[in-house]
Amino acid sequence: MTAPARVGGPSPRDPSKKKAEEQNKARRRTAGAERAYARRAQRAQNLRGGAAAPQPKPASKAPFVVLVMLVLGAGVAGIMYFSTQAAADTYRLQEAKAEAEKLQLRTEQLRREVALLESPTDLARRAGEMGLVEPTNPARLRQNPDGSIEEFGKPSAPTKSTPPPPPSSETPAPPAGQPPAGQNPPAGNQTPPAGG
Amino acid sequence: MPGPQQRGPRRPLSVRGSRPAARLGGNSRVRFAVGRILLIGALVLAAVKLVQVQGVDSKELSEQAKLQRTTRQNIAAGRGSILDRNGNQLAFSVEVRALYILPQRARKNWDAAHQKDPKQYPLSYDDHMREVAKFISSTLGPEVSGEKTDEETVYQQLVKDISYEVLVSEADPAKAAKIVAKYPAEIGSEYRAKRIYPNGELASNIIGAANWRQDEKPPTTQGILGLENSQDNVLAGRMGRRVVDTMSGDDTLVIPNTEQELVRPQPGKSLELTIDVDTQYAVQRMVTDYAKKSGANTASAVVLDSHTGEIVAMANDKTYDPTDFGKATEDQLRNAAVSSLFEPGSVNKIITAAAAVEYGLFKPDDVLQVPGSIKVADRTIKDWWGHGTVPLSFAGVFARSSNVGTLMAAQEVGKERYAEMLQKFGLGRRTNSGVPAEEAGVVPPLNQWSGSTFGNLPIGQGLSMTLLQMTGMYQAIANDGLRIPPRLIRAEIGEEGARSEKPRPDGVRVVSPEAAKTVRDMFRYVAQVNPRDASQTATGPQAALPGYQISGKTGTAQQIDQNCKCYSQSQYWITFGGILPADHPRYVIGIMLDNPHGTQLSGTAAPLFHDIATYLTQRFQIPMSAEQTPYVQLQM
Numbered sequence: 056m057t058a059p060a061r062v063g064g065p066s067p068r069d070p071s072k073k074k075a076e077e078q079n080k081a082r083r084r085t086a087g088a089e090r091a092y093a094r095r096a097q098r099a100q101n102l103r104g105g106a107a108a109p110q111p112k113p114a115s116k117a118p119f120v121v122l123v124m125l126v127l128g129a130g131v132a133g134i135m136y137f138s139t140q141a142a143a144d145t146y147r148l149q150e151a152k153a154e155a156e157k158l159q160l161r162t163e164q165l166r167r168e169v170a171l172l173e174s175p176t177d178l179a180r181r182a183g184e185m186g187l188v189e190p191t192n193p194a195r196l197r198q199n200p201d202g203s204i205e206e207f208g209k210p211s212a213p214t215k216s217t218p219p220p221p222p223s224s225e226t227p228a229p230p231a232g233q234p235p236a237g238q239n240p241p242a243g244n245q246t247p248p249a250g251g
Numbered sequence: 252m253p254g255p256q257q258r259g260p261r262r263p264l265s266v267r268g269s270r271p272a273a274r275l276g277g278n279s280r281v282r283f284a285v286g287r288i289l290l291i292g293a294l295v296l297a298a299v300k301l302v303q304v305q306g307v308d309s310k311e312l313s314e315q316a317k318l319q320r321t322t323r324q325n326i327a328a329g330r331g332s333i334l335d336r337n338g339n340q341l342a343f344s345v346e347v348r349a350l351y352i353l354p355q356r357a358r359k360n361w362d363a364a365h366q367k368d369p370k371q372y373p374l375s376y377d378d379h380m381r382e383v384a385k386f387i388s389s390t391l392g393p394e395v396s397g398e399k400t401d402e403e404t405v406y407q408q409l410v411k412d413i414s415y416e417v418l419v420s421e422a423d424p425a426k427a428a429k430i431v432a433k434y435p436a437e438i439g440s441e442y443r444a445k446r447i448y449p450n451g452e453l454a455s456n457i458i459g460a461a462n463w464r465q466d467e468k469p470p471t472t473q474g475i476l477g478l479e480n481s482q483d484n485v486l487a488g489r490m491g492r493r494v495v496d497t498m499s500g501d502d503t504l505v506i507p508n509t510e511q512e513l514v515r516p517q518p519g520k521s522l523e524l525t526i527d528v529d530t531q532y533a534v535q536r537m538v539t540d541y542a543k544k545s546g547a548n549t550a551s552a553v554v555l556d557s558h559t560g561e562i563v564a565m566a567n568d569k570t571y572d573p574t575d576f577g578k579a580t581e582d583q584l585r586n587a588a589v590s591s592l593f594e595p596g597s598v599n600k601i602i603t604a605a606a607a608v609e610y611g612l613f614k615p616d617d618v619l620q621v622p623g624s625i626k627v628a629d630r631t632i633k634d635w636w637g638h639g640t641v642p643l644s645f646a647g648v649f650a651r652s653s654n655v656g657t658l659m660a661a662q663e664v665g666k667e668r669y670a671e672m673l674q675k676f677g678l679g680r681r682t683n684s685g686v687p688a689e690e691a692g693v694v695p696p697l698n699q700w701s702g703s704t705f706g707n708l709p710i711g712q713g714l715s716m717t718l719l720q721m722t723g724m725y726q727a728i729a730n731d732g733l734r735i736p737p738r739l740i741r742a743e744i745g746e747e748g749a750r751s752e753k754p755r756p757d758g759v760r761v762v763s764p765e766a767a768k769t770v771r772d773m774f775r776y777v778a779q780v781n782p783r784d785a786s787q788t789a790t791g792p793q794a795a796l797p798g799y800q801i802s803g804k805t806g807t808a809q810q811i812d813q814n815c816k817c818y819s820q821s822q823y824w825i826t827f828g829g830i831l832p833a834d835h836p837r838y839v840i841g842i843m844l845d846n847p848h849g850t851q852l853s854g855t856a857a858p859l860f861h862d863i864a865t866y867l868t869q870r871f872q873i874p875m876s877a878e879q880t881p882y883v884q885l886q887m
Contacts, residue, residue, distance in 0.1 A: 145508065160424045163345050167447055170340045174449040175532035191862060195798040197875055207875070208797030 188213040322497045322505075325469045326512070327442055328488035331519035333458055333478060335528040336561075336741060341458055342448050342479065342573075344472060348427035348440040350387070350418045354411050357437045380409040383434055387418065390430055396421045396445075409437075420463075421445050444472045446479075452570040454531050456586035457524075457686060457739070460573035461486075476576060476584065478739075481687040482522060485743060491516030521744040525561035530554060533866045535566040541859045542568035545847035547825075551588040552843075552863060553722040557836040559755070560726055560735030562684065565589075565719070589689040592715040593843060596808030597652045597790075598828045599711030601724060604649055604773060606664040606672045609766040613660060615646040615773045618887055621656040628702025632658060632710070635807075641786075647885030650776035650789035652805060654710045661709035669709070670697040675761045676724045677734060678716055683756075685739040692716040711808055712818070722841030725803075725828040728774075729836035732767035733758040774802040775833050775880040778857075786886040794829060794857035796864050800876040803829025803840075805857060810846060822846045827856040831864045834876050838867050 084092070171177060194210040304312065332343035358376045365372045374382070384406035391400045398419050408416050420443060422430075427440045446461045459477015464470060469490065474483035496509035534552050542550035547568070554564040567587045571579030585591070607613045622640045624633045634653050648656030661669060673679070679694030693715045695704060707713030719737055727734035736756040744750050762770070778795035781787035790805040806826035812819035825844040830836050840863050847853040867873065 149508065157425065160346065164423070164425075166343075167345055167449075170343065170447065170449040173339065174451075174453075175529050176450050176453055179532065179536075192865065193869070195875060197798070 321494050321509075323513075324493055324495055326491035326493055326514075326516040327444065327471070328490050328516040329518040330444060330446070330461070330472050330488065331486040331521040331744075333486075334521055334523045334744075335526045335531075336524065336563075337527065338523070339528045340449060341454065341524070341526070341528060342446060342461070344444045344446050346424055347421040347443050347445045348424050349420045349443050350422050350427055350430060351439050351441060352409055352416055352418060352437055353414060353439075354409060354416055355414050358410075360436065377410055380406060383437060384409055386433060387430055387438075390426050391419065391422060395419050395423075443470075446472060446574075448573045450528065450532070452572055453528070453535055454526060454566070455570045455573045455576075456567050456584070456588075457526070457565060458573065459687065460576045462574075476573075477586070477687050478522065478524075478685075482740075485522065486519040488519030489517040518746060522740055523742040523744060523750075524739055525556070525559075525563065525741045526565070526739070527563050527870075530564040530867070530870055531566060533870070534564040534863055535570070537859060537862045537866070538566045539568045541852070541856075541862070542844070542847075544850060545825075545844055545852040545856075546849040547844040547847035547853075549582070549587050549591065549845040550843070550847075550859075551591075551718050552859065553588050553718050553841045554863065554867065555722050555726050555737055555839040555841075557726055557729035557830065557839045558735075560723070560730075560737045561741065562686070562719075562737050562739050563838065565686070565739075586686065586688060587845075588718045588843075589684070589686045590717070591843075591845070592690055592692055592717060593824045593826070593845065594712050594715055594808040594810075595721050595826055596711040596806035596824060597654075598721060598724075598804045598806035598826045599714070600649055600652070600657045600709065601728060601770065601774065601804055601828070602669070602672050602676055603657050603661045603664065603709045605728065605762045605766060605770050606668060607645070607660045608769045608773075609672075609762040610664060610668065612663045613645040615644065615769060616883075617645045618642050619645060619648060619656050619659055621648065621653055621659065623655070625655045625658050625706075627658060627706025630703040630706050632706055642887040644883070644885060644887065646773040646776055646883060649774060649804065650779060650885050651786075652790045657709050658706060661705065666697065666700065666705055669705070670700075672761075673708070673714075675734070675759060676727060677736065677759065678714065678720055678724075682717075682719055682723060682736050684719060684737040685753075686719070689719070690717050692720055711806060718841050718843045721826065721828055721843070722839055725830055725841065726839045727759075727761040728767050728770050728802075729830040729839050730758075730767075731764035732760060732762040734761050771802045771830060771833050771836070774804055774830075775800055776883060776885065777801075777803050777805065777829075778880070779882065779885065781882075787884065789885065791827070791855065791857035791860075793855065794827070794860045794864075796831070796861060796868070798875040798879075799831065799864070799868065799873070800833040800878070800880045801829055801831055801860075801864060802833035802836075803827060803860065805855060807854070821848075825854065825856050827860045829860045829864070831867060832873060832876050833880070834878075835874075837871065837873055838864075840864065840867075 190210065190213055192208070192211045194206055194208040197205045197207065199205055330344040333341045335341055361372070361376045361379060365375065372379075384402050387405050388400055388402040393399070393401045398421070400419055405418060408418050418438075422440075431438050431440045443463050443465075445463065448455070448458070448460075455477070457477055459474060459479040459481075461472050461474040461479040461483075464473045467473060471487070471490070474480040474486065479486065491512065492514045494511045494513060496506040534554060538550045538552045541547075550568040552564070552566050553562065555561065556563055565586070565588050569580075569583045569587070571583040576584070613619075619642070620640055621634075621638075621643045623638055624631050626632075632654050634655050643651060643653060643656050645656075645660070647653075648660065664672075673694055679692050681689050681691045683689075695708075695714065704713055723734060723737055726737070735758045738753070738756060740753055742750050742752045761767075777789050777791040778793075778801060779787065779789045780792040780795070791803065794801060794803055794805075804827070806824070806828070808824045808826070809818035809820070810822040810824060811817070812822070823846060825847055827840070827842040829840045831838045831840065840860055842856040842859050842863075844856050844859075852858060
């Protein structure tokens with residue numbers, strides 16, 4: 056902090072007072088008091104507009120205001136845009152949800168149909184309607200290492216009475232030379248009484 | 252608040268530059284005054300409104316609020332499915348809708364609208380309902396799962412003088428939505444779930460039945476019978492809760508986009524069973540067929556996987572329709588394979604055979620001099636065919652099913668070791684297979700044996716078991732002496748296919764692998780036949796399966812005559828336990844026929860074993876045995 060020199064110069068605040076008295080007083084002041092006076096003097100000078108630092112000319116506010124208005128305007132426009140978008144999206148979401156629910160129900164229905172159609176009960180029924188029968192007593196063939204074919208068991212034609220197959224399809228003839236159905240190997244005592 | 256004009260001189264020292272007082276225009280005083288007045292005005296207005304809402308209009312407003320406010324709702328949790336071992340569905344739930352009307356209210360509302368605005372509502376209520384009925388009937392068709400929905404029936408329901416009427420309880424949701432969208436003021440729809448059993452009666456004794464219970468709070472699908480009942484906690488899941496805004500006093504009319512989920516519903520887990528539905532179907536059909544052919548009261552069959560003890564099929568001749576179980580009889584409802592106890596007869600001789608081989612007492616070709624009868628305590632036991640003393644091989648004793656020979660071997664084994672063996676084979680205890688309503692069977696404890704008990708047990712009388720237990724004994728022999736308790740539930744499948752396998756039960760070592768193999772080989776001769784010599788023909792030639800070695804045992808046990816409380820001479824349990832194939836066991840088959848009578852097939856279950864085994868070889872493409880069962884001398 057620089058204070059103007061007191062000694063030898065008149066006080067800027069009170070130049071008309073008696074110099075001698077002032078000088079006497081000044082001579083009696085301590086260094087701290089000196090600095091306080093100096094600060095007071097400087098404050099007074101500042102308030103009076105005494106240009107310790109000259110005020111710059113105020114800049115024009117117009118560009119700033121325009122900028123703020125633009126930002127605000129853009130913000131409002133943005134918010135409006137997004138809120139319309141959000142509203143539109145809500146409807147789209149709602150539609151999509153409804154669609155998903157519909158498809159879910161459709162899947163469920165299809166799942167149900169598939170489960171019903173692939174159940175063995177239904178398959179057997181439809182196979183029966185088409186005239187298919189299950190061989191209850193098939194024979195088995197095995198090729199031996201020497202290339203010969205060995206037959207195990209005697210196949211018997213299915214015994215089940217079946218609905219007539221559709222006229223267009225050929226009825227597969229039972230293998231020739233087969234014994235009639237239900238031929239089990241003859242057995243001795245088959246029905247033992249208690250403890251058998 | 253200090254005025255701006257006084258600010259300058261009193262302002263404390265600041266690092267900021269001072270603001271010149273001259274900048275504040277002269278009108279700022281006015282602005283502040285106006286601002287204050289406006290603020291105070293707004294406050295006063297708010298206070299006035301507050302008093303009005305809270306004090307003056309409070310009653311009226313709370314009435315209005317009641318009409319339009321949030322409602323708590325349950326979110327249904329989907330019930331888990333029941334699947335077979337390959338993921339085929341045995342039971343599953345689908346969503347349906349119940350359509351209802353509040354006829355009295357609908358009539359009142361309609362009449363009011365009709366009088367007020369006859370141009371827009373020209374029809375009378377009845378005529379209007381004709382149209383509604385026509386639309387409903389044409390949308391749903393004439394019938395929805397047993398409920399009539401023809402135009403006349405629906406119309407009669409619509410115009411009933413009643414406060415609430417359900418038109419149809421299992422409507423397709425899409426169709427229901429169409430109807431409600433067209434007549435939202437009259438028709439309401441309500442969530443329900445329907446349990447579907449694609450296979451109908453198949454395996455219903457095991458799976459059981461579940462149906463929608465409207466009287467439950469909250470209404471839900473509940474398992475009533477079988478697995479659906481015993482596993483209800485797993486299958487049902489847990490309901491969720493949500494809050495919705497509903498409209499004008501009608502809690503079912505939800506304002507869209509106001510749903511708020513409080514608790515997420517936890518869908519039930521699915522159960523994967525060890526059952527193979529195709530095998531189940533085939534076995535079921537064969538069992539039903541054979542029950543008729545043999546004149547049996549009841550017939551059951553069980554197929555186990557010999558290595559894992561898994562129940563591949565479990566069929567009874569009597570089943571019921573799970574969607575209409577109210578009509579089923581007691582006999583149809585029970586699962587005879589686990590809940591009927593029977594005396595096994597000669598199939599039980601496998602215990603004596605296993606014990607005798609395990610303890611090194613007999614080898615298959617040892618010859619026993621078997622007399623015509625044997626006396627145990629006060630009882631004399633004979634064979635099923637009359638004979639003097641004959642030399643039978645040890646294998647022949649079982650192939651010919653000699654009671655006397657078996658008892659001779661059992662005497663060698665001794666009571667203690669025999670009783671221990673009964674334990675190891677798992678008799679007299681529940682198998683804990685997971686099949687509901689399982690019985691434990693009765694095996695007299697060793698300290699309660701009377702003198703003749705040891706003359707009964709080895710030939711399969713005087714103790715009782717379920718068919719599942721009986722099949723389990725043969726599983727032990729098929730699996731090299733390690734008995735794996737049978738089981739029905741393989742895994743639980745949670746959300747997004749998260750699968751948790753049920754732990755495999757610990758095996759019980761019954762006999763050594765060598766002993767098991769010897770017994771298996773010995774029991775192959777059950778199907779031996781010699782057309783010229785009946786004494787070399789075994790008891791179950793019809794069980795033979797050309798190309799495969801099979802191993803098994805026939806059984807015939809006398810039932811107890813309720814009149815004399817003695818063993819009946821005319822009523823029998825016919826049983827069969829068998830292993831397929833004997834050289835590399837894959838499946839174990841147990842069969843029980845309750846009192847077959849009056850036909851040629853009444854005396855044996857061997858043909859049914861043959862049929863089931865034939866099917867299994869085809870279904871699972873079981874390779875043929877490298878060698879056929881050799882012919883041996885049964886009687887020397």
